[in-house]
Amino acid sequence: MRNLFRTLALSLGGLVVMTASSFAQTPATDPANTLTLTLSTGGPVVIQLLPDLAPRHVERVKTLAAEGFYNGLKFHRVIEGFMAQTGDPTGTGSGGSKYGDLPAEFSQYAYKRGTVGAARTSDPNSANSQFFFCFTDDGCSFLTGQYTVWGQITSGMEFVDKIARGEPPANPDTIVKVELGAPAQ
Numbered sequence: 001m002r003n004l005f006r007t008l009a010l011s012l013g014g015l016v017v018m019t020a021s022s023f024a025q026t027p028a029t030d031p032a033n034t035l036t037l038t039l040s041t042g043g044p045v046v047i048q049l050l051p052d053l054a055p056r057h058v059e060r061v062k063t064l065a066a067e068g069f070y071n072g073l074k075f076h077r078v079i080e081g082f083m084a085q086t087g088d089p090t091g092t093g094s095g096g097s098k099y100g101d102l103p104a105e106f107s108q109y110a111y112k113r114g115t116v117g118a119a120r121t122s123d124p125n126s127a128n129s130q131f132f133f134c135f136t137d138d139g140c141s142f143l144t145g146q147y148t149v150w151g152q153i154t155s156g157m158e159f160v161d162k163i164a165r166g167e168p169p170a171n172p173d174t175i176v177k178v179e180l181g182a183p184a185q
Helices: 002-022 055-066 137-143 157-161
Strands: 034-039 042-049 077-079 083-086 115-118 131-134 149-155 175-180
Touching: 034 055, 042 055, 042 157, 055 149, 055 175, 115 137, 131 137, 149 157
Parallel strands: none
Antiparallel strands: 034 042, 034 175, 042 149, 077 083, 083 131, 115 131, 115 149
């Protein structure tokens, strides 16, 4: 009986450790650091912003969202098994906001399905307004530590999965609306 309790205790302890580690990179929802998107494919897509990892990028995204900058923008680069990129008012991949570029805020937060990263040129300090959503764990993992992570999708990934593919897509999907805060329940 004593061995049974010991085995049970060790099993439960292992389960707690595995569970804690699997949620280590998924933050609790914080309404002040939540962004809600409605896409032409549906919504809501809820993004938990990560100001502890990328304070300047999160502040920029909040500013642009509050100004309505992202509303109506196209997904101009969408690669199957990799990512969907948006945030360029010209729809070409070469535009940005009226604000200056941001310095890199790289971290070891692992790029995975639903991670939101800042798009940039080959210059690490060139992120401005463009961003991308990762479709898969494997497709984006090589970006870890090389591109700024500023958010993680916590719900609505099914709407991201429906975004039309292409570089650029023949009929690009769009961001209909971006709002600060969690969606109304």
